[in-house]
Amino acid sequence: MASRRKVIGGIVAGVAVVAAGGYYKFKPQPPEVGFTLTDAELDRAMAFLRANPAIDSHAHPGRTFVREAVNLNWKLNIYRLMGTFENTAIADMTAGGMAGAVFNGVADFQLLERGDNGLTATRAFEEGESWAAYRTQIENLIDLEGARIVTIARTSKDILAAHALGRQAAILGMEGADFLENDITRLQTVYDDGVRMITLLHYQNNTLGDITTGENLNRGLTDFGHEVVAGMNAAGIMVDASHASAKTAAQIVAASNQPVVITHSTSIRLRLSIHDLSRLNWPIRWQGPVAILVLGPPVSALTLWQGLSTGSKN
DSSP, X not given: OOOHHHHHHHHHHHHHHHHHHHHHHHOOOOOOXXXXXXXXXXXXXXXXXXXXXXXXXXXXXXXXXXXXXXXXXXXXXXXXXXXXXXXXXXXXXXXXXXXXXXXXXXXXXXXXXXXXXXXXEOSXXXXXXXXXXXXXXXXXXXXXXXXXSOEEOSSHHHHHHHHHHTOOEEEEEEEOOGGGTTOTTXXXXXXXXXXXXXXXXXXXXXXSOOBTTSSOTTOOSOHHHHHHHHHHXXXXXXXXXXXXXHHHHHHHHHHOSSOEEEOOXXXXXXXXXXXXXXXXXXXXXXXXXXXXEEESSOOOTGGGSTTTTTSSOO
């Protein structure tokens, strides 16, 4: 008769095999760059990056958001079991000359399922689940500073100070504002946690508006969404309209008295959003060669981060 230890060992080994298989099945392949840089070109690029801090405007370095995640379907649980790799990701960022990134949590992670058309939310949150998930994710991101892996940047001065010391700056962000539910008072807590950017929507239509990949895209920005945009403007948290439907994105920009960014989007969806946004007669500018789409009044790259330039809420 098999011992209890052998049975447990067999289960663990089986899970490891399944997790490894899942990793190789779902592991994204690096794209072909299409050109090769000479050593001289790389040297000039690294010199430029040393003199000019470069920030990735939307990233998930090391997949911190999977740590301690609960209530996952079996596919996402395999993804969680694959673990996190913050040290490797941050070492790669340093080797590549980056000064830092917006380290994002994923608000609706436990709702997601990978289907034929990509990621979709397949269920609704239980009461209190989204806020609990936010607390877990943001505390794990904050712990990266305690482990001396990054410097959390709450102001632009923090970015420059970290860059001078050769450390990666982590601007805290959340992809999806589902955790707010209908409670605007949570914004102050989020700001106090160090969050300086929120993508209002991700893969489910939430209390703020509609997503670009979903159905029933007729609401646009909700009343609560308008309240959240105003609250983020006042607090000093950057509004990211990525993943929003064209109607919702246009209304986000119209509602905001500060610049709004779209940090990532598909070309087709972005074209549709720009078509709607052009009616607002706001300037649309590409900030940097491929970095970020900025919507709103003229603003310099460094002062783009609301609240980061002075550390105040203005």
